[in-house]
Amino acid sequence: MADIGWGQLQAYEAYGRAGDKKEDFNIISYEEALSDKYSSSKHASHSMLFARNDAILWDLYNTRGTVLMQMRFDGLLGFPGGLVDPGEHPLESANREMVEEIGLDLNILKLSDSDHVVSFVNKDKNLVLHFYGKEITLSQFQEIELGNLKAPDYGSETLGVIRPPLFTMGDGYRGLPAFLSNSFAGNARQELLIGLQHFKLLSEDEIQEAVKSWLTFQIKNTQ
Numbered sequence: 433m434a435d436i437g438w439g440q441l442q443a444y445e446a447y448g449r450a451g452d453k454k455e456d457f458n459i460i461s462y463e464e465a466l467s468d469k470y471s472s473s474k475h476a477s478h479s480m481l482f483a484r485n486d487a488i489l490w491d492l493y494n495t496r497g498t499v500l501m502q503m504r505f506d507g508l509l510g511f512p513g514g515l516v517d518p519g520e521h522p523l524e525s526a527n528r529e530m531v532e533e534i535g536l537d538l539n540i541l542k543l544s545d546s547d548h549v550v551s552f553v554n555k556d557k558n559l560v561l562h563f564y565g566k567e568i569t570l571s572q573f574q575e576i577e578l579g580n581l582k583a584p585d586y587g588s589e590t591l592g593v594i595r596p597p598l599f600t601m602g603d604g605y606r607g608l609p610a611f612l613s614n615s616f617a618g619n620a621r622q623e624l625l626i627g628l629q630h631f632k633l634l635s636e637d638e639i640q641e642a643v644k645s646w647l648t649f650q651i652k653n654t655q
């Protein structure tokens with residue numbers, strides 16, 4: 433295939449390169465992540481909006497909750513967010529990106545420092561990732577989904593919001609484990625699992641089962 437290069441994306445290409453592994457990211461405290469130690473690092477912020485939802489599908493599966501993720505321009509799945517601009521606070525960046533990518537109205541809904549969930553450092557990339565999360569009502573969630581088509585970045589940087597299934601179906605694979613088999617940007621898969629546990633949308637055991645099933649299926653598929 434002809435190499436068409438990266439154009440204006442050249443400076444950022446390495447940050448978003450596919451193939452990041454969970455082990456590349458070490459958890460650090462918010463305080464440390466915001467300290468001078470990482471002032472010369474590149475920072476990025478991403479956010480998980482979610483609503484609890486105990487609707488039962490087909491009299492079988494408790495949907496548990498709706499979590500907002502998105503299909504990105506590069507075919508990877510991720511949370512709304514992006515690189516922090518020079519001089520910008522990661523929290524400001526998280527809010528700005530939600531306006532641009534999902535059309536959020538900050539007069540109605542805005543993240544604050546108390547919504548911080550976890551931060552990571554990827555030493556090889558000199559990149560610090562901040563992850564925020566906020567519970568909203570199901571009707572707020574549906575409003576955001578409807579408004580997404582009018583978000584400034586819709587159709588260019590972002591290609592639509594999605595709800596990951598949080599249940600696992602009878603074959604032990606379809607549902608959340610199959611969703612985990614997708615390709616994710618950065619450590620978005622890890623962030624999703626941390627978010628599900630942090631907000632008690634799923635228990636630790638349920639998450640471990642889903643991860644085990646996803647990995648087992650992957651191994652079978654490569655044999």
Ligand SMILES: O=c1[nH]cnc2c1ncn2[C@H]1C[C@H](O)[C@@H](COP(=O)(O)OP(=O)(O)O)O1
Nearest residue numbers: 447448476510511513514515617618619620
């Ligand atoms: O959802 C995500 N969770 C964790 N890391 C992510 C997520 N989406 C992207 N990334 C990584 C990939 C890059 O290393 C940086 C910045 O990426 P991106 O969101 O594409 O930033 P811009 O939109 O280019 O500002 O975070």
